[in-house]
Amino acid sequence: MREPQSIWSYTLATIPLMILTTLIAIKVLGIHPLTDLGIITSEREGFLSMQMPHPVVLIGLVFIHELIHLIFIPNFLISDKTSIGITYYGGFVYTEEVLSKPRYILVSLAPFVLLSIILPGMLNAMDLLNQINQIVNPLFIQAVYLVLLNAMSSCMDMLSIINILVQVPAGAHIVSNGMKTYWKVN
Numbered sequence: 001m002r003e004p005q006s007i008w009s010y011t012l013a014t015i016p017l018m019i020l021t022t023l024i025a026i027k028v029l030g031i032h033p034l035t036d037l038g039i040i041t042s043e044r045e046g047f048l049s050m051q052m053p054h055p056v057v058l059i060g061l062v063f064i065h066e067l068i069h070l071i072f073i074p075n076f077l078i079s080d081k082t083s084i085g086i087t088y089y090g091g092f093v094y095t096e097e098v099l100s101k102p103r104y105i106l107v108s109l110a111p112f113v114l115l116s117i118i119l120p121g122m123l124n125a126m127d128l129l130n131q132i133n134q135i136v137n138p139l140f141i142q143a144v145y146l147v148l149l150n151a152m153s154s155c156m157d158m159l160s161i162i163n164i165l166v167q168v169p170a171g172a173h174i175v176s177n178g179m180k181t182y183w184k185v186n
Contacts (some may be wrong), residue, residue, distance in 0.1 A: 001181045007089055009079070010156065010157035018155035025116040025151035029144060030124050038094050053142050053149075061146050065153065068111040073097060090153065094177060101164060101183075104174045108161050112154035120147050134186075 004010035053061075066084050070093045076082050081096040099107065121128050129143075163181075168174060172183040 001163060001185065003163060003179075003181060004159075010159070014155040014159050017158040018152050021112060021116065021151040021154050022148055022156060025120065025148050028117050028124065029120045029129065029147060031129075031144060053145055057142070057146070058149070061150060062086060062153075064089040065111040065115065065150055066093050068114055069093040069107055069157075072103075072107040072110045073099070074103070094176065098173045098175045101168050101170065101172050101174060104164055105161055108164075110155040112157060114153060115150040116147050116154065120144075 004013050063086070070076050070082070070084050073079070073082055073093070073095050074097065076095075079095065079097055082094065084093050085091070093107075109127075120129070160181075164174065168183045169185055172185045174181060174183045176182075
């Protein structure tokens with residue numbers, strides 16, 4: 001497959017997707033990002049007062065995001081071709097297992113859909129986000145940040161999905177080898 005050749009070109013290509021996934025999560029959360037997140041704390045003052053989640057919580061989010069990728073890979077528990085890890089650039093799940101095109105898309109899309117659409121959508125539908133906001137504002141803000149950070153970090157997964165949709169024909173199978181992704185129609 002034709003893919004960006006460096007982490008920097010890959011990151012640059014994902015910026016529009018990061019904006020899109022974040023806007024989708026904001027819509028699902030039903031929030032106004034400037035006032036509900038405390039970015040503007042007073043109409044007169046208009047200064048930033050954001051409190052990001054603790055680094056341990058962020059690492060936990062990365063782990064959960066990658067774990068969701070992992071559990072959608074068939075036979076991940078017994079595969080000697082599949083691993084999970086964290087690097088300076090973030091988390092990763094790596095598999096050399098052969099995946100169908102729909103399975104590859106499912107594996108790539110699962111963390112975004114589960115953590116940034118379904119979970120906050122359910123909480124919003126049950127009006128729990130509003131109750132948390134009214135009772136314990138810092139907890140609400142931390143939860144919303146985690147949803148938004150997951151959405152933002154899903155941009156690389158989205159670029160991968162777009163590459164697969166554009167370059168890989170229906171019925172093909174996909175396999176990764178290092179930083180390269182290959183496909184073959186059986």
